[in-house]
Structures are given as C-alpha cells and as structure tokens.
Amino acid sequence: MTITFDHVAVRFGDLDVLRNVSLSLAEGRVGVIGNNGSGKSTFARLINGLVLPTSGRVTVEDLDTRTHGQEIRKRVGFVFQNPDAQIVMPTVAEDAAFGPRAHGFSGDEANARADAALALFNLAHLKHRAAFTLSGGEKQSLALAGVLALDPAWVVFDEPTTMLDRNRAKAAMTVIAGLSQRVIVVTHHVELLAGFERVIVLSNGGVVCDDTPERAIAYYVETLT
Amino acid sequence: MIAGVYQPGNSCFHRATPGLKLAALAIYAVALSVVEQIVLLMGLSALVLVAWQIAGLTWAQLSANLKLLIWILLALFGFQLFVAGFWRAFDTILTLAALVVAAALVSHTTRTDDMLDTLTAAFSPFARFGVKPEDAAFVLVFTVRLVPFVSIVGREAIDARRARGAGRNPVPALVPMVIRLMRETDALSEALVARGFGRT
Ligand SMILES: Nc1ncnc2c1ncn2[C@@H]1O[C@H](COP(=O)(O)OP(=O)(O)O)[C@@H](O)[C@H]1O
Ligand SMILES: [Mg+2]
Numbered sequence: 001m002t003i004t005f006d007h008v009a010v011r012f013g014d015l016d017v018l019r020n021v022s023l024s025l026a027e028g029r030v031g032v033i034g035n036n037g038s039g040k041s042t043f044a045r046l047i048n049g050l051v052l053p054t055s056g057r058v059t060v061e062d063l064d065t066r067t068h069g070q071e072i073r074k075r076v077g078f079v080f081q082n083p084d085a086q087i088v089m090p091t092v093a094e095d096a097a098f099g100p101r102a103h104g105f106s107g108d109e110a111n112a113r114a115d116a117a118l119a120l121f122n123l124a125h126l127k128h129r130a131a132f133t134l135s136g137g138e139k140q141s142l143a144l145a146g147v148l149a150l151d152p153a154w155v156v157f158d159e160p161t162t163m164l165d166r167n168r169a170k171a172a173m174t175v176i177a178g179l180s181q182r183v184i185v186v187t188h189h190v191e192l193l194a195g196f197e198r199v200i201v202l203s204n205g206g207v208v209c210d211d212t213p214e215r216a217i218a219y220y221v222e223t224l225t
Numbered sequence: 226m227i228a229g230v231y232q233p234g235n236s237c238f239h240r241a242t243p244g245l246k247l248a249a250l251a252i253y254a255v256a257l258s259v260v261e262q263i264v265l266l267m268g269l270s271a272l273v274l275v276a277w278q279i280a281g282l283t284w285a286q287l288s289a290n291l292k293l294l295i296w297i298l299l300a301l302f303g304f305q306l307f308v309a310g311f312w313r314a315f316d317t318i319l320t321l322a323a324l325v326v327a328a329a330l331v332s333h334t335t336r337t338d339d340m341l342d343t344l345t346a347a348f349s350p351f352a353r354f355g356v357k358p359e360d361a362a363f364v365l366v367f368t369v370r371l372v373p374f375v376s377i378v379g380r381e382a383i384d385a386r387r388a389r390g391a392g393r394n395p396v397p398a399l400v401p402m403v404i405r406l407m408r409e410t411d412a413l414s415e416a417l418v419a420r421g422f423g424r425t
Contacts, residue, residue, distance in 0.1 A: 050419055070421065078419040085412035088367060088420065091230055094337045102363070102421035107338050130230045132377070146420065 001153060001182070002026045003047055003076075007056035010042050017042045019205040020056070025184065029177075031193035031213065032186045033220050034202035040186040043202060044158045047184065048076040060154075074103050077147035077181070081159040083139035084132070092118065092134070092142055093127040099150045110149075117149040118142075137168055144175070154182045161189050190217045231336050238280040238334040243343035246331045253327050257320045266316060270323040277326065280334055290329040291322060296379040296398075298322060303396050340366055363422060378405050 003025040010018040017039045034040050045051040046058050049065035049072055058065045060072045077099075080086045089095040096114035097107075105113065118124050121141040126134065134142060140160075147155060157176065161169035173192045176183055185193065193199055199216035201209035201224070209219040233239075238246070253273070260266045277287055291298075298318045305314035332340075344362035352358055382402035391397065 048419060050415055073419060073421055080412070080416055080419070082412065085409065086416045086420075088413065088417055090332075090337065090366075098422075099420045101341075101359075107342070111338075128230070150421070 001061060003154070004059045005046070005056070006059070008046065008053045008058055009055045010039070010046065010051060011054045016205050018046075018202075021207055022056075023200070023207060023210065025198075027197040028182050029196040029198070030182075030184045031196045031199040031216075032184065032202060033188060033190055033193070033199060033216070035188070035224055038202045039205060040188075040202055041158050044078070044156050044184070044186045047154075047156055048073050048078050050078070070103075074150055075153045077150060077152035077155040079143055079147055079155060079157045079160060081162055083136075083143040086143040086146070087131045087139060090130060091127070092123060092129050092131050095131050095142060096123075096146050096149050099146055103150060113149040113151070114145075117145040120148065121145045136164075137171075140164075140168075140172065141175075148179075148181075152181060154184060155179060156184045156186070158186045159188070160185065161187065161192060190220060193217065230333065232282060232286070232333045234281045234334065236280045236334065238276070238330065241334075243331075243335050243340045244347065246335060247343070247347075250327055250331050254324055257323055263312060263316060266319055270319055273323050273327045273330065277330055280330060282330070282333055286333070287326060287329075290325060294322070294325055296383060297375065300379075300396055300399055303394070337366060360422065367417075375406065378402055378409060381405075 005021050005023050008018060008021045009016070021043075032040050032043055042051055046053060046065065047060065049058075049069035052066055060068075060076060063072050065072055087095050089098050093111070093114055096118050097110040100110035100113045101107070115124070115127075118127060121144065123138065123141055123145060126138065131139070131142060144155075155176075160172055160176065164172060169189065169192070176185065177195065185196075187193070193213045196213050199209075199211065199213045200207055201216050201220045203224055208223075209216050211219070253269075257266070257269055260269060274287075298321060301321065302314045302318045305317050341359075341362050344365055345358045348356060348358035348361040351361070379398070379402050382398040382405065385401065386398050
C-alpha cells in the first residue's frame with residue numbers, strides 16, 4: 001500500500017510549483033508543511049489526480065493518476081478546507097450517500113454506507129436536515145462522513161483546521177488521530193502533527209526536509225518562519 | 226424547510242411519479258414564459274399557490290424558498306425596471322418567482338433517490354451519444370443544491386458592500402457576486418470530482 005511520486009513536476013503557466021519531487025508514502029500518518037504558496041495543496045491534489053503532473057508520474061498502489069483517476073479517488077478520500085465546498089447534495093443523508101452512488105453502488109448499498117458513516121459521527125439524528133443549515137462543526141463532520149462512506153484506504157486533509165478556533169481544531173485532530181485509515185494532513189499548524197510518523201517540508205518547489213515530526217518541525221520553524 | 230428538501234406527506238403530489246411531476250413542471254414553465262397578458266400570468270402564478278396548499282406545505286416554507294432568491298429577484302427587478310420599464314420588470318420577477326415555487330413544490334414532494342432513478346431512466350436513451358445517464362441525472366439534482374448557495378453568496382456580496390458604506394442597492398453587488406460564484410463553483414466542481422463524480 002504505497003503512494004509514489006516519481007520525478008513529479010507541476011507548472012502553472014510559467015510558475016514552477018513543484019520541481020522533480022520523488023518520494024514514496026507508506027506510513028499511516030504523514031504530515032506536509034510549508035509556507036503559503038509552497039505547493040502543499042498542489043501536492044495533496046496530485047495524490048488523487050485532481051491535479052496531474054506536468055511531467056513525471058504519481059501512482060497509488062501502482063495505479064497511475066493520469067489513467068486511473070476514478071479508481072484512485074475511491075481509495076483516496078479528500079477532505080477540503082472548506083466543508084461548504086465539499087457538501088454537494090441537499091440533505092445530510094443524501095450528501096453522505098453521494099460518494100457511494102457516484103462510484104456505482106446501488107441506492108440501498110449507498111444509503112446503508114451513508115447511515116453507518118453518519119452514525120460514526122453522531123449525525124444520524126440530522127439525516128433529513130438541509131445540509132447547508134448545519135453548524136460549522138457539523139458540516140465538517142458531514143464532509144468527513146461523506147468521505148468515509150466509501151471506506152477509502154487513505155484520507156488526505158488539506159488544511160483541516162485553518163478555519164477552526166483552537167478547541168475545534170483540537171477536536172478535529174482527535175477525530176483524525178482515531179481514524180483507521182492512512183492519513184495525510186497538509187497544514188501550517190505544525191503543533192497538530194505531534195505523534196505523526198513522518199513530516200515533509202515543502203519550500204521553493206521541492207522537499208527540503210523529510211523526517212520525524214520533531215526534526216522536520218524544528219527545521220521548518222528555524223529556517224522558514 | 227428549505228429548497229430541495231423532501232417533506233414527507235401523502236398528498237396527490239407526493240404520490241405522483243417524479244416523471245409526471247417533471248413533465249408538469251416543464252409545461253408550467255413553458256406556459257409562464259409564453260403568456261403575454263399580465264392578468265393571465267397572475268392567474269398562472271396563483272395556480273401554483275393552490276397546488277402548494279393541496280400538497281400540504283406551509284406558507285412559512287413558501288417564504289423560506291422565496292427568501293433564498295429575494296436578492297436575485299430584487300436585482301433583476303431593478304435591472305429590468307431600468308432598461309424595460311415597470312410591467313416588464315414585474316412580469317420577469319413574477320415568472321421567476323412562480324417557477325421557483327413550482328420547482329420547490331416538486332422537490333419538496335419527491336425523494337431525491339426517486340428523482341435520480343427517474344432522471345437516469347429518462348437520460349438512458351442518450352447513452353449511445355456518450356451521455357452518462359447517472360451523471361446527467363446528478364447534474365440536474367445538483368442544480369437544486371445551487372439555489373441556497375447562490376442566495377448566500379448574493380447576500381454576502383451585498384453585505385460586504387454595505388459594510389464598506391454602500392447602500393442596499395443590489396445591482397452593483399452583482400459583479401463581485403458573479404466573480405465569487407465562479408470561484409466557488411470551481412471549488413464545488415473540484416469537490417464533485419474528488420468524491421467520484423464524472424471524470425475518469
Ligand atoms: N490552478 C492553478 N492555476 C494557477 N496557479 C495555481 C493553481 N493552483 C495553485 N497555483 C499557484 O501555485 C502556487 C502553490 O499553490 P498551492 O499548492 O495552493 O500552495 P499552498 O497550498 O502551499 O498555499 C501558488 O502560487 C498558487 O497561486
Ligand atoms: Mg493550500
């Protein structure tokens with residue numbers, strides 16, 4: 001179970017966002033840190049094929065994101081920073097069932113998966129609510145429930161705590177820590193990555209440090225902030 | 226309570242098949258747009274209120290649906306008033322409001338699952354032209370999701386202008402609103418792909 005970056009470069013117009021990144025991710029908990037604009041979101045989006053490399057390739061369990069995007073997105077769930085962007089269906093239950101339905105599960109199977117995922121986050125009683133009337137915290141839970149309804153092997157989080165106050169950020173990280181999936185968290189809240197197995201620091205289009213959280217965070221704090 | 230959310234019930238509207246309701250909605254939309262006399266238009270609009278009552282929906286639900294669109298209706302009214310005069314402006318927003326209420330009536334009385342199944346079946350003849358029936362069905366249902374979304378963006382654009390000292394006139398807020406809508410729609414379409422919709 002590995003995600004591999006093989007000489008990956010991403011260019012937007014004449015902006016080199018990533019240059020020649022090669023690495024493989026097999027750990028259960030990986031953090032990615034870096035300043036604004038350092039390419040963290042691009043890195044995260046490469047993993048499930050939302051962004052394709054300008055050159056090089058990204059593979060998930062030997063599937064190329066260029067040719068097997070759909071299969072990869074079933075294995076790699078993606079949680080966006082803003083749950084409002086992620087919630088796409090009118091009601092809570094329908095939104096949780098959206099992923100399974102889009103991936104071809106029957107209506108009954110999709111609903112069963114949605115129910116199970118909603119129960120996991122104590123959202124079952126809100127099933128029939130209009131999704132956009134939920135509170136911020138509930139929306140965040142729904143976004144994650146919608147991803148877990150597909151039972152992915154990995155979950156990628158892009159800045160899961162940036163929009164939250166301190167307490168909600170802590171609560172979110174506790175939820176993330178408890179997931180049975182492999183997790184990749186992109187953030188600039190470095191203190192959230194204690195206990196992770198590996199932390200990657202991005203700067204100037206490349207990986208400038210790839211180490212334990214203690215060492216990678218120390219490097220980041222000393223040289224880049 | 227709000228656009229697109231199924232309200233359990235047992236009225237004839239709840240029992241009618243989604244296909245029948247969609248066909249009726251389409252005919253109603255055509256009728257609204259071809260009617261010339263303002264009196265007829267008002268009659269047609271009143272019809273949907275009667276249907277609303279029969280479906281057992283409340284007036285609070287009706288106003289919740291219209292509230293979602295109030296800024297857009299006002300902006301359109303202002304614009305039309307300026308370029309085409311009062312009656313044209315009145316005609317435009319009455320048509321739009323009646324249509325919104327009719328669409329809300331359909332979505333309040335139809336489960337999304339049933340709607341998806343019906344639409345998927347309706348689109349399946351086009352499969353041989355490369356249309357994916359499930360995806361086309363989703364797109365239509367998803368449009369419902371955009372109504373509250375557009376309304377929130379619109380309200381925020383107006384509030385932002387007011388916070389900076391401008392008046393309540395919604396027309397100048399249209400430009401920032403459209404720009405933000407395009408950006409947010411990008412984010413939404415990215416989320417759709419990430420969650421397994423469409424693209425391979
Ligand atoms: N789709 C895009 N088109 C053009 N430029 C982009 C696009 N996505 C990101 N960028 C640019 O690439 C750089 C890295 O962006 P991003 O990966 O979002 O960084 P981060 O998440 O670390 O802030 C930024 O300068 C950003 O403006
Ligand atoms: Mg980012």
